[in-house]
Every structure is written in C-alpha cells, then in structure tokens.
Amino acid sequence: MSTPRVAKQERSEQTRTEILQTALDLFSTRGFAAVSLRDIADRVGVNHAMIRYHFGSKEELWRESAAYLFERLEQEIPAPDISAEQAPVESLKRYIASYVRYCARHPEHARLMVQESIIASDRLKWVSDKFIRPNHARTLKLIEGASLPKGLAGMDPVMLLYMVVAIAQMPYLVTAELQFSHDRDVLTSAAIEAHAEAVVRFIFRD
Incomplete structure (x- = not known):
C-alpha cells in the first residue's frame, strides 16, 4: 500500500505529465504565441501560478514539453x-x-x-x-x-x-x-x- 508521501509524489508526477501533454496539444494546434500559461492551467484544472513555479516561463515549458515528446518517441x-x-x-x-x-x-x-x-x-x-x-x-x-x-x-x-x-x-x-x-x-x-x-x-x- 502506498504511503501518503508516495501517493502525493505519484499525483504530482501525473499532474506534471498532464501539464506537458496539454502544453503539447495547445502549442501544436494554436502555435506558441497564441497559447498562455493560463490557457494550459485552465485546461488541466490547476492554478497557473503552479505551472510557473514548476516550469518557469512559457518558453521553458515549451522546451520541457518538447523534451518529453522526444523522450517518449525513443521509449515507444x-x-x-x-x-x-x-x-x-x-x-x-x-x-x-x-x-x-x-x-x-x-x-x-x-x-x-x-x-x-x-x-x-x-x-x-x-x-x-x-x-x-x-x-x-x-x-x-x-x-x-x-x-x-x-x-x-x-x-x-x-x-x-x-x-x-x-x-x-x-x-x-x-x-x-x-x-x-x-x-x-x-x-x-x-x-x-x-x-x-x-x-x-x-x-x-x-
């Protein structure tokens, strides 16, 4: 059975993955300039300040999401x-x-x-x-x-x-x-x- 700390880490990782995937979906359909951190946060259902805390700027979130994309490609x-x-x-x-x-x-x-x-x-x-x-x-x-x-x-x-x-x-x-x-x-x-x-x-x- 998962401890509360492990369960919290799992939820955090799941949320991070959802943020990255949502960022990819929006950046790929609307283009970088037309997407805001608030757009991504609203889609995921989190506070946009949390995205800024974990990923910094929109540019850094784009890079993190692109890295996630290519790492997934190599895994799959x-x-x-x-x-x-x-x-x-x-x-x-x-x-x-x-x-x-x-x-x-x-x-x-x-x-x-x-x-x-x-x-x-x-x-x-x-x-x-x-x-x-x-x-x-x-x-x-x-x-x-x-x-x-x-x-x-x-x-x-x-x-x-x-x-x-x-x-x-x-x-x-x-x-x-x-x-x-x-x-x-x-x-x-x-x-x-x-x-x-x-x-x-x-x-x-x-």
Whole structure:
C-alpha cells in the first residue's frame, strides 16, 4: 500500500505529465504565441501560478514539453541495431511501421514541428540541435546500413528520410480534411494498420 508521501509524489508526477501533454496539444494546434500559461492551467484544472513555479516561463515549458515528446518517441519506438540483425531490411520495415503507429498515437509531434518550422523559431533550432539531429543520425545509419530496393539506391539519404516521414505523418496532420473530403476516419485501428502496411509496401515495393 502506498504511503501518503508516495501517493502525493505519484499525483504530482501525473499532474506534471498532464501539464506537458496539454502544453503539447495547445502549442501544436494554436502555435506558441497564441497559447498562455493560463490557457494550459485552465485546461488541466490547476492554478497557473503552479505551472510557473514548476516550469518557469512559457518558453521553458515549451522546451520541457518538447523534451518529453522526444523522450517518449525513443521509449515507444527505439531504433533497432540492424548490424546485429540477420534480416536488416525486415527490421527497418518493422521500425517504419512502428513509426506510422506512433504518428497516429501522437499527431501533436508532427504538428508541433510544422508550427515551429513555419516561423523558423529559436525553439526549433534548440530542439533540432538537442533531439532531431541526433535522432536523424541514428535513423540515417539504419537507412544506409540496409539493402534498399533498386529504385531507392543512390538517393540522398536525408531526402529519403524526409520522404518516409512525410508519408507516415500526413494522414494524421490532415485528419479533419480526410474526414470532410472523403468521409475517412484514419484513426481507427484498422485504418492505422492499413496505412502502416501501405507505407512499407510503397517504400519497398513488396
């Protein structure tokens, strides 16, 4: 049975996670400038002074929430070591399919990066240096270490990486458009699995 102190720590950690996730949701849909600490506090149901006490400024909260985002990415879909795999292409396929599922679970990730890329913010420079560049370095090793289909041989690995990211993310960036224009709910389990399979087949031409 949890002691009162442990229970309090668990509640505190749960509240912190809820604040970070709410910040991500609002920053990714409204943009950094249009969101206030009070907006986040009201959504979570806490005093905005508590957010300022724990996270400091809105800028620092953005950085904390972005760090939470990328740490979760690494936890949910760790990059495989294809050098130790007997079938590195199959490992890369599984990794790509897992990334599609991640994009469906967390559309705020791509939306946040798009928001910041539009204005080329200092926040994007920070998150690029701290997380995106090293993450991409690992993924590029996967691409360069796998035997790619003939049609992809010789392509710029960086541009190939962004092509894969684009087709993985796009349905979850424009979910409302797909619903309004084609009456498609791309967030059902069946639709997500179908898209994951289609992305892998499109890239590897299976």
